[in-house]
Amino acid sequence: MSNLMTSLDEPAVVSVSTDPAQRLGNVSWLLRGLGAALVVAAMSSFMLQQWSDGSDTTRYLTLLGLTGLLAVSGFLCGLGVREVRAARTFLALVLAAVPVHFAVLGGLLQSQFPWDLASAASAPWNASDPTQALWLTAIGIGALLPLTWLSMATLARPHARWLTLAFVTAALPILIPIRDPDLVGWLLVGMVALVSLLQRSAAGRGYAMRTPEGRFVRWMMVVPIGVVTARAVLWYGPTLLFTGLTLLSVCLACYDWMSRGFEDRDESSILQGTLSAGVVFGWFFIAGAAVQALPVPAQLQGLLFALPASGLLMVLSARSVGSGAPYRWVAACLAVGASLVNLVVYWRLEQLSIAAVACLLVGITTLAYGIYAKRKLPLGLGLLASLAAFTQLLVAAIEIEHLLHWGSLAGIGVALIFVAALCERHARRMLAYAGQMRLRIREWGY
Numbered sequence: 064m065s066n067l068m069t070s071l072d073e074p075a076v077v078s079v080s081t082d083p084a085q086r087l088g089n090v091s092w093l094l095r096g097l098g099a100a101l102v103v104a105a106m107s108s109f110m111l112q113q114w115s116d117g118s119d120t121t122r123y124l125t126l127l128g129l130t131g132l133l134a135v136s137g138f139l140c141g142l143g144v145r146e147v148r149a150a151r152t153f154l155a156l157v158l159a160a161v162p163v164h165f166a167v168l169g170g171l172l173q174s175q176f177p178w179d180l181a182s183a184a185s186a187p188w189n190a191s192d193p194t195q196a197l198w199l200t201a202i203g204i205g206a207l208l209p210l211t212w213l214s215m216a217t218l219a220r221p222h223a224r225w226l227t228l229a230f231v232t233a234a235l236p237i238l239i240p241i242r243d244p245d246l247v248g249w250l251l252v253g254m255v256a257l258v259s260l261l262q263r264s265a266a267g268r269g270y271a272m273r274t275p276e277g278r279f280v281r282w283m284m285v286v287p288i289g290v291v292t293a294r295a296v297l298w299y300g301p302t303l304l305f306t307g308l309t310l311l312s313v314c315l316a317c318y319d320w321m322s323r324g325f326e327d328r329d330e331s332s333i334l335q336g337t338l339s340a341g342v343v344f345g346w347f348f349i350a351g352a353a354v355q356a357l358p359v360p361a362q363l364q365g366l367l368f369a370l371p372a373s374g375l376l377m378v379l380s381a382r383s384v385g386s387g388a389p390y391r392w393v394a395a396c397l398a399v400g401a402s403l404v405n406l407v408v409y410w411r412l413e414q415l416s417i418a419a420v421a422c423l424l425v426g427i428t429t430l431a432y433g434i435y436a437k438r439k440l441p442l443g444l445g446l447l448a449s450l451a452a453f454t455q456l457l458v459a460a461i462e463i464e465h466l467l468h469w470g471s472l473a474g475i476g477v478a479l480i481f482v483a484a485l486c487e488r489h490a491r492r493m494l495a496y497a498g499q500m501r502l503r504i505r506e507w508g509y
Contacts, residue, residue, distance in 0.1 A: 118191070131206070133153050134213060137157070157210050157211070157213070158211065159283065159286075161230065161283075166294065168200045170187065172200060177242070200238070212224070215280065219271045226280055229261045229264070230283065234287045236291065245302055247295045248305035251309050255312040258285055259320075265280075303349075303352040303355070307345045314339075317334075343372045346375060347368055361409070362418045362421070365401050369402075370401070376397070377391060377394050391441070399425060402418075402421060402452075418455075426446070427445065
């Protein structure tokens with residue numbers, strides 16, 4: 064086995080000649096790719112097809128036998144034919160088969176040990192009894208662990224043990240017998256967080272993880288997320304919460320990856336902008352599910368969509384590879400715009416509205432940020448929202464029909480007199496301060 068590992072780790076010699084041998088090598092590369100695609104398609108069909116021939120036991124053991132045959136074929140190519148590329152292809156296909164195995168075993172376990180009430184009559188894998196589901200799972204995992212280690216030792220030998228543990232850990236959530244789309248959405252959030260941590264740890268393990276084989280292994284860790292997502296969409300139907308949680312978590316993880324390791328900064332900036340839109344729309348789906356499920360007051364429903372989305376954009380601006388200013392501009396416009404629209408829709412002359420209070424808070428926050436960050440656009444938007452909200456509250460205090468109506472008017476009158484007195488007493492100081500602020504604002508950016 065050690066001879067096989069050594070031979071498979073030797074770098075492939077690439078010829079730049081144009082002789083017939085080189086052209087035949089190109090043909091062999093094409094044949095390897097087509098063969099790998101056919102094998103992947105055959106293994107993937109096990110997750111989708113509903114064959115009438117044979118029992119679940121027979122079908123799963125057939126899949127397990129095919130996976131073992133791939134590993135044996137890799138050994139034959141490495142030791143017998145001494146062809147490194149084909150051997151690595153076979154052992155890479157063994158890794159590609161692991162998520163398929165976990166998906167099948169997860170279906171068998173869920174058919175006998177469901178954790179929720181969700182069910183699908185068309186689900187292709189159903190064990191006949193609990194014993195069958197358990198012993199097939201034990202046999203499958205027991206056989207997959209050494210096959211996974213063998214593949215990792217061939218593709219990235221310095222870190223084979225850690226990669227085997229990480230890959231199996233990333234695939235284990237597929238076995239969890241949860242099928243309710245809302246619960247699966249939360250499961251996917253955890254899976255994305257787990258895979259992100261594993262990817263970050265793998266990236267710090269040296270050159271072996273930057274080779275084509277290392278990149279392939281790292282990409283395979285992402286496949287379980289796709290398996291769980293596809294299973295929920297195909298057989299159980301996506302909900303608003305499921306769609307939002309999946310879109311939000313995946314886009315956030317990809318955005319973070321772009322900020323850490325992408326080489327082309329211009330291309331990365333464009334991709335980050337696209338992902339940030341996915342983050343915002345993901346939150347919109349989550350907010351829609353919250354509005355349907357929770358008794359959210361009508362005056363706060365629009366703000367539930369806009370304000371957290373603005374907060375997410377502010378956070379993303381700190382991780383942007385380029386200037387984070389566009390994110391902050393959109394965040395300020397979204398928060399203030401939604402607050403002003405909400406204020407106009409729920410403008411009430413006879414009562415103090417929640418919309419006005421919320422708009423005042425958003426305006427003051429945006430105004431404070433504009434002053435702190437020395438930005439003109441947030442400063443102007445904050446002033447606009449604050450003045451509009453204050454106007455509504457002032458008019459409502461005057462128009463409200465209440466026993467303390469006269470007290471409201473008197474209180475406002477006294478406050479205005481005090482403001483006038485302060486202006487007269489400190490007129491020169493206030494004018495000087497206003498002049499200084501005007502000069503400073505001219506130097507600010509937008």
